[in-house]
Amino acid sequence: MSFQPVVPFSGTAGYAFLQRTRESQQAAFEQAPLIKRNVEAFRDRIASITSAEELVADRQLLEVALGAFGLDEDINNKYFIEKILSSDTEDPKSLASKFSDKRYSAMAKAFGFGDANGPSLDVAGFADRITDAYQDRQFEIAVGESDSNMRLAMSFERELATINDQTELSDNARWYSVMASPPLRKVFETALGLPQSFGTLDLDRQLTEFRDRAERVFGTSDVTDFADPDMQKEALRLFLVRGQIADGQSQMGSGASIALTLLQGG
Structure with missing residues (x-):
């Protein structure tokens, strides 16, 4: 039986607990048979891979590669992922570069199949970087x-x-990336x-609202100011507190709905 991370509280208390215990909890989680097998297979075989086609054909290696970049759900989109991995990330017109979701270009750049010099998957430390990222993200999913x-x-x-x-980005471009x-x-x-309906506004209006609201709060x-640890801490505090309140209100609403159904049935 694999280890399931313990989250005893919600909100800021739960996050503080996770920060204190992450190292030990993740170490236990990484002993799960599936995680261990995937990591060992990647470290053993990745240096022999010479093309995006070969990587995509090896489901176990592909699972680690996608998982390292949070793209687990693309595991069955083999043709698409092969094209992404074959992209030249230096070319703004390449498939990987065109996506607003920068996880694709980050993966393509890391593996380098589309680079002029080709991939360097046998370089010391490459397998460790990918498997470390894979383990981190799998723990977060759990x-x-x-x-x-x-x-x-x-x-x-x-x-x-x-x-x-991405130092070449303007601040507006960073907000669009957010x-x-x-x-x-x-x-x-x-x-x-911001309300749930916020995402229905056009992008320019969303940008303006993000900037105005961030300035007030x-x-x-x-966006670069949020690299400051104190700014990140405050952003996460507000997120966790407001998220906990929203979850509580949702549960109350669900409970009220159930009670009303029971009363109507009676």
């Missing part, structure tokens, strides 16, 4: 099975760093108190 808000909070720093590391990242979008929308509308 945590999310108990509390989806915890999973989002755990991924916040990494997802934000991915955007801020909007294109489901986990970041959810964290910011909740932390800023955090005193800045610059």
Whole structure:
């Protein structure tokens, strides 16, 4: 039986517990047979892979590759993933570069099948970087099975760093990248108190609202300012508190609905 991460509380208390216990909990989680087999297979075989076609043909290696970038759900989209992995990430017109979801271009760049010099999968440390990312994300998925808000909070720093590391982006472009990242979008929308209907607005209106609301709540509308640990801590605090309140209201509404049904049935 595999280890299931323990999340005894919701909100900020639960996140503080996870931060304290993550190292020991994740170490136990990584001993699960499936995780161990996938990691060992990737480390043993990845250096022999020479093309995107070969990688996609090996389901076990592909599972780790996709999992490392949070793209697990694409496991059966083999033709599409092969084209992504074969993309030249230096070409803005390539398939991987065209996607607003930057996880695809990050994966293509990491493996380098579309690079002029070809892939370098046998370089020291490559397998460790990919398997470490795979294990981190699989642990977050397992945590999310108990509390989806915890999973989002755990991924916040990494997802934000991915955007801020792209130094060529303007601040508006960074906000558009936030909007294109489901986990970041959810964290910011909740932390800023934006309604569920917010996503139905046109993108330019959403951008304006994100910037204005961030300025009022955090005193800045610059995405790069959230690289500051204190800013991240405050953003996550608001996200977790407001998320906990929303979950509580949802449960109350569900309970009231059940009670009404029972009364009507009586």
